[in-house]
Amino acid sequence: MTTPDEKTLTMLTKLFEEEFGPIGDRQVLYVHAPGRSEISGNHTDHEGGHVIAGSLDVAVDGIAVATDSNKIRVADEGYPTFEITLDTLDIQEPEKGTSASLVRGMAHEIAALGVEPQGFDFAFTCSVPSGGGLSSSAAVEAAYGRAMETLWGAPAIEPVALAQMSQRTENNYYGKPCGLMDQAAVCLGGLAYMDFEDQAQPKTQKLELNFEDHGYALVLVKVGADHVAATDDYAAVPREMQDIAAEFGKTRLCEVNVADFDAKLPELRAKLGDRACLRAVHYWYENGLVDKRWAALSAGDIDQFLVLTRESGASSAMYLQNVVAKLGSEQPSMYALALAEHVLDGRGAVRIHGGGFGGTIQAFVPLDLVDTFIIKMNGWLGEGSARHYAISDKGAYAAWL
Numbered sequence: 001m002t003t004p005d006e007k008t009l010t011m012l013t014k015l016f017e018e019e020f021g022p023i024g025d026r027q028v029l030y031v032h033a034p035g036r037s038e039i040s041g042n043h044t045d046h047e048g049g050h051v052i053a054g055s056l057d058v059a060v061d062g063i064a065v066a067t068d069s070n071k072i073r074v075a076d077e078g079y080p081t082f083e084i085t086l087d088t089l090d091i092q093e094p095e096k097g098t099s100a101s102l103v104r105g106m107a108h109e110i111a112a113l114g115v116e117p118q119g120f121d122f123a124f125t126c127s128v129p130s131g132g133g134l135s136s137s138a139a140v141e142a143a144y145g146r147a148m149e150t151l152w153g154a155p156a157i158e159p160v161a162l163a164q165m166s167q168r169t170e171n172n173y174y175g176k177p178c179g180l181m182d183q184a185a186v187c188l189g190g191l192a193y194m195d196f197e198d199q200a201q202p203k204t205q206k207l208e209l210n211f212e213d214h215g216y217a218l219v220l221v222k223v224g225a226d227h228v229a230a231t232d233d234y235a236a237v238p239r240e241m242q243d244i245a246a247e248f249g250k251t252r253l254c255e256v257n258v259a260d261f262d263a264k265l266p267e268l269r270a271k272l273g274d275r276a277c278l279r280a281v282h283y284w285y286e287n288g289l290v291d292k293r294w295a296a297l298s299a300g301d302i303d304q305f306l307v308l309t310r311e312s313g314a315s316s317a318m319y320l321q322n323v324v325a326k327l328g329s330e331q332p333s334m335y336a337l338a339l340a341e342h343v344l345d346g347r348g349a350v351r352i353h354g355g356g357f358g359g360t361i362q363a364f365v366p367l368d369l370v371d372t373f374i375i376k377m378n379g380w381l382g383e384g385s386a387r388h389y390a391i392s393d394k395g396a397y398a399a400w401l
Contacts, residue, residue, distance in 0.1 A: 002394070002399070003030055003399060003401060004030055004032075004061055008061055008125075009030075009063075009401075011125060012061065012062060012063045012123055012124070012125065013063065015075055015077055015123045015125070016063055016065070016075065016121065016123035018075075019073075019075040019081050019121075019123060020065075020073065020075070020121040020123070023065060026065050026066070027065070027066070027400060027401075028063050028064070028065055028400070028401045029063065029064045029065070029147060029150055029151060029398055029399070029400055029401070030061075030062075030063055030398065030399050030400070030401050031060070031061070031062045031063070031064060031122075031124070031143045031146050031147045031396075031397075031398045032059055032060070032061055032062075032143070032394060032396065032397055032398075033059060033060045033138075033139040033140070033142040033143040033146065033186055033187075033395075033396035033397075034055040034056055034057070034058065034059040034060075034128075034139060034186060034189065034392050034394060034395065034396070035055070035056045035058045035059060035127075035128035035136060035139055035186070036053050036054065036055050036056060036138065036139075036182060036185035036186050037053065037054050037056055037185075037218065037220060037353065037354075037362065037389065038051065038052075038053050038181065038185075038353060038354050038362075039052040039053055039054055039191070039293075039362075040052040040286075040289060040290045040293045040294070040308075040309070040312060041053075041181065041194075041286065041287070041290045042282075042286055042312060042315075042316045042320060042322070042351075042352065042354075042356070043179075043237050043238070043241075043279075043282070043283070043286075043316075043320055043322065043355075043356075044196075044283060044286055044287050044290065045179035045180055045181035045194070045196050046177075046178070046179035046180075046196075046238040046241075046252070047238070047241050047242075047245075047252045047253040047254055047283050048196050048197045048199070048252040048253070048254030048255065049195075049196060049197075049253070049254055049283060049286075049287040049290070050193070050194065050195050050196070050287050050290040050291060050294075051181045051193070051194045051196070051290060052191070052192070052193050052194075052290055052293060052294055052297070053181055053182075053184070053185035053191075053192055053194065054185065054190065054191045054192070054218075054391040054392075055185055055186060055188070055189045055190060055391065055392045055393075055394065055395060056128075056389045056390070056391065056392055057389060057390045057391075057392045058127040058128045058389070059126075059127060059128065059139060059392075059394075060124050060125075060126045060128065060136075060139040060140055060142075060143040061124060061125055061126075061127075062122055062123060062124025062125070062143055062147070063122070063123055063124075063401070064120050064121065064122040064123075064147045064151060064398075065120060065121050066118060066119070066120045066151050067118075067119040067120055067121055068119065069119035070085055070086045070087065070117075070118075070119050071083050071084065071085050071086065071119045072084050072086065072103055072107065072119060072120055072121075072122065073119075073120075073121045073122070074099065074103060074121075074122050074123075074124075075121075075122070075123040075124070076099065076123075076124060076125075076126065077123075077124070077125040077126070079099075082099060082100055084100050084103050084104050084107075086107065086117045086118075086119065089104055089107050089108035089111055089117070090108075091104075091105075091172060091173055092104065095173070096173070096174060096175040097174060097175055098174075099140070101169075101173040101174045101175075102137065102140055102141050102144060102169055102170070102173065102174055103144055104173055105141075105168070105169030105170075105172065105173030105174065106141055106144040106145045106148060106165065106166070106169050107144075107148060108169075108173075109145065109165035109166075109168060109169060110145060110148040110149055110152060110154050110165070111152075113154045113155055113157075114154075115152040115153055115154045116152065117148075117152060118151065118152055120147070120151050122144075122147060124140075124143065126139070126140070137170060137174070137176075137182075138166055138170070138178075138182040138183045138185075138186045139186050139396070141165075141166035141169055141170060141183065142162060142163075142166055142183065142186045142187050142396035143396060145157070145162050145165055145166060145396070146162070146396050146397055146398040147398055149162075149398065150398040150400075159184070159187035159188045159189075159395055159396070160184060160187070160188070160201075160202055160204065162183075162187045162396065163180055163183035163184040163186070163187040163188075164180065164183070166183035166186075166187070167179070167180050167183050170183075177235050177238060177239075179196070179238070180194075180196055180199075180202065181194060181196075182354075184202065184204070186395065186396055187395050187396050188204060188206070188395050189392065189393055189394045189395025189396075190206050190207075190208070190391065190392070190393045190395070191206065191207045191208070191209050191297075191391050192204055192205065192206050192207075193205040193206075193207070193290075193294045196254075197254050205294075207294075207297060207298060208393075209297055209391070210390065210391060211302075211364065211391070212367065212390070214300065214302040215302065215366060215367055216302060216306075216348060216364045216365060216366060216367065217364070217365045217366075217367055217370045217388045218362070218363075218364060218388070218389050218390070218391070219362075219363045219364075219365050219370065219373060219374065219386055219387065219388050219389070220353060220360045220361070220362055220363075220386075220387060220389055221336055221340065221360055221361050221362075221363065221377050221381065221385055221386045221387075222359070222360050222381070222382075222384075222385045222386075223332040223333045223335070223336040223358060223359065223360065223361060223381070223385075224332045224336075224381055224382065224385070225325075225330075225332040225333070225357075225358035225359075233322070233325045233326060233357045234322075234355045234356070234357060237279060237320070237322060240272070240275060240276035240279050241253050241276070241279050241280055241283060243272050243276055244256070244261070244268060244272065244276055244277070244279075244280045247264065247267075247268060247271070247272075248260060248261075248264075253280055253283045253284070254287075256280075258284055261280060261284075265277060268280075275321060278318075278319045278320070278321065279319065279320055279321070281319050282315050282316065282319035282320040285315050285319070286312060286315055286316070286320070289308050289311060289312050289315070292304075292308050293305050293308045293309065293312075296308060306348060306349040306364060307349075309349035309351055309364060310349045310350075310351070312351055313337070313349070313350060313351025313352060316351060316352045316356065317334075317337075317352065320356070322352060322355065322356030322357055323337065323352050323356060323357070324357075325357040325358065332358065333352060333356065333357065333358060333359075333361060336361050336377075336381060337350055337351075337352065337361050339376075339377060339380050339381070340361060340363050340373075340377065343369070343372065343373050343376050343377070344363065344365065344369070344373070347365075347366050347369065348363060348364045348365050348366055348369070349363070349364045350362065350363040350364075370388055373386065374386040374387070374388065
């Protein structure tokens with residue numbers, strides 16, 4: 001555990017005291033939760049598949065102070081301060097899709113551990129780009145969870161368990177049908193391999209690796225379209241995959257035998273359409289690529305990793321089809337991918353990132369090309385669109401100052 005640097009602490013203290021008044025001699029809790037990048041496993045997590053993800057050097061950083069009230073008040077830099085009362089922790093339909101729903105949902109999850117919810121004030125800043133596919137919502141959920149765990153004296157929560165709490169909050173309280181990968185990456189920290197076949201106890205492995213040590217930079221590029229606007233397109237991906245699974249009496253594709261799928265393809269196509277079948281094809285192909293890419297990274301074989309990354313990107317575009325949303329002639333993700341390929345000119349690798357349909361694309365850029373790549377992409381897509389990120393070893397945590 002580490003405490004914030006002086007600049008961050010000064011900024012957080014100023015934000016807190018402007019909204020809630022002087023801290024005085026009250027005990028202050030520091031909370032940190034990073035953003036994440038999906039390294040491999042595009043839309044495999046919700047089907048019980050495999051994923052590689054890394055926490056990033058952008059994060060939610062906040063400070064919390066306990067109060068005598070039954071309210072949680074939250075100040076998020078750049079947004080209106082809001083509050084919830086702790087009279088009820090049940091789902092509130094009018095709150096769905098709002099920040100308040102995440103507070104209430106996480107309070108419900110932590111209280112279920114047998115602790116009494118108590119009021120507190122929380123001020124935070126977020127350097128994770130919102131709507132960019134870097135899981136700012138998962139970082140916020142984990143930050144709330146770690147704050148409540150510590151302030152309310154809950155038993156220590158393992159990273160995967162906290163991730164599951166965060167996922168339930170996003171599914172049930174916020175109303176977004178996400179998988180577990182985002183929250184698990186945020187809570188675990190570092191570069192992690194995850195196997196979600198066992199929903200109750202996902203298997204995880206960690207690997208110490210910096211892409212820069214192998215001659216490449218991880219660059220994420222905002223495509224200029226918020227993926228939140230494509231929530232319906234996003235929700236259709238797991239729904240169509242699970243429609244396929246249901247034809248075999250299963251709930252997720254990890255439970256379906258590929259040979260059985262092959263034998264039933266004409267019938268599945270006639271009933272569910274081409275796209276659902278293609279998305280199932282992507283799942284099994286991409287799931288295999290995750291294992292191959294983890295093996296390549298574990299062996300330090302960056303060249304093989306990049307070859308497999310290009311194959312992953314092609315599968316997402318052609319079979320999963322989460323690059324182009326229902327935007328008519330507007331195709332911001334495909335446009336950004338084409339520009340990135342143009343600059344890389346056969347070097348490195350590029351693919352759609354995360355949920356897709358908007359948000360960001362992911363590029364592994366040779367170090368000698370990073371500055372040129374970022375300048376060109378920013379020139380075409382807007383200043384600040386492209387950024388060089390690094391893998392952070394810190395998952396979500398809280399520490400008393």
